[in-house]
Amino acid sequence: MNRQRSPRGLSAAGIVIAVAVLSLLVTPSVRDGVALAILMMLTVTSALILLPSELRRARPVLTRAATSTMVVSVTLVATFFFSSTTDFNLATGAAMAVTLVGLSFLTGVSGQVSIGNGAFMGVGAFTMAIWSNHHATTPIAVTLLLSVVAGALVGFLLGLPATRLRGPYLAGMTLAFAVAFPAILTYFNSWTGGDGGLQLPNAANPPHWLNALFVHGTSSLTSSTLWLTDITIVAAGVAFFFMANLFSSRVGRAMRLVRDNEVAAELVGVNLNRTRVLAFVISSAYAALGGALWTFLNNSVTPATYSFALSIVILSVIVIGGIGTIPGALIGGLVYAYSTNVINWITNQTGLNPQGNFASQLNGIIFGGLLIVTMMLAPRGVAGVYYTLRRQRASKRGDVASPPKETYAEA
């Protein structure tokens, strides 16, 4: 690695190590985990070589674009070599990370707590499923965009109270939506399929323009669902790039100003209500995209998935990953995706009955335990630990000239 280690490199290295440890622990095949770790290391190293620190400082957008492109392309290549279980885990993590990065923005940057993002996810998931059942020929990108629009609309309507409600009252309003959402879905059962949910009609075959890659030109390495994984990862990469732009642009700054000092924010020309509602719209649009990708990946959707419990889990994993940060969402997504594997591993090792009372509660025990440990040891999550370390290093060096573009992590 580069002798003069850069903050960005360190952050990437941290993620790589976290992913590698998780993979080694729980992937069905240790080989996949090691391969993933090596590939991510290679990505980071090449990113460091290709993007010298002067360029990173002078051209932040180019750096963001290059980083997302590299991480996505390396992960895509990797999916061709991994087992289908690893692929599925990665894609689940990517879909969940899209939802999480939206919540990270809403709660971590704009400072408004939502306990309803699981339901916003459900809005996207059911838009995806319902539209696909009525218009099976619509290209996937269009269906995903429709889900995002639906999520944004619902987010706008539920965000309107944010102009009047603050703190726990606003959170209570989102909670009410999360609690009511499954019941709403069941009520409109002619659209949503009731408790049984919906299947996607065209799940079996990739779009024709992907045929060459995934059907004709395949080797024994390629599983039949690989194209689902890869589309999910690409969509997540694009979504992350755009969100990174928002974090460090004037829009993200407006959110932080409103959270920090309302009077001063108004005086510099920020419209408080517009800014608060916009944060809700962005967050729920991202949640909806995450839900739509998740549905797409699973080929089906049920109301029970988008229960109130999901909203709580989402909030827990983003706090564990690091709320108000972008890497935190990625870490949280992977923690979520691999939690099932951890539970399976625990039941296998301990000989617990997987259908038993205790094993079925393990999910809550693990997230709850992790959450408590995080709040006690690192209130700003895994990503927050890294930002703290970096600042300590910087102040020890007396390096105060570092650009403040990532101060959103301090909030």
Place this chain on the structure above:
Amino acid sequence: MSDGSGQPILALEGVSVDFGGLRALHDISFGVATGEIVGLIGPNGAGKTTAFNVACGFVKPTAGAVHYPLIQKSNLRPNQLSRAGIARTLQGVGLFTHCTVLENVMAGGQTRPDGGFLNSFVASPRGIRAERRLRDDAMNVLARLGVADVASELPSSIPYGIAKKVSVARALMSEPRLLMLDEPASGLDEAELSEFAAMILDLRSSMGVLLVEHNMEFVMPLVERLVVLNFGEVIAEGTPGEVRNNDAVVAAYLGVAQ
């Protein structure tokens, strides 16, 4: 109303403000133009801060109107002030405590026309250029006030006098024609006071300054015109010399019954 030579920027016309049954301001009228320094003074509770808040749109007048001649509008919301060519500092320092000094100053350019949501979201060349220009301009304003070396510090880690300058720097980012300073002298030592006075005099070449202040030694040599409030009414208006010899003002400050 304003007898300054420049262009009028702000005019209060017959403004009254009631808080419940309490009359905070009664039929106040005064104006400020570019190129003049006007002081708003008066004993505690005279209504100075309320007058400032009405002028900025934080408080709605019960009667009368606040006019913004530059854009020919009246009674704006605080977030529309910068369009009317007005910027204001807050009592104390009023900085964003979780943002660096540079970001605080960049916040002053939040309403610039380019770099809206879409430009930010997709990072269009236009949005990137706007952000870079904003950063450069913020650094320039900090340098102009001589505080560029604290650009990447958090407000909590810089001295109070410097923080006050940063809050002025933030106000200057919108290139105002009128700068409203809320108690600029409070908490500053002798050396900082004279530095601040020099800075305000320097700014006058391009804008008007309206300041609320307690410290008479700071105000008197600085301003060209004073508006004196007592019990919510304008009791005197004129040059520092005129005001100093005004019986009503002397009575108000010394508490002598008329």
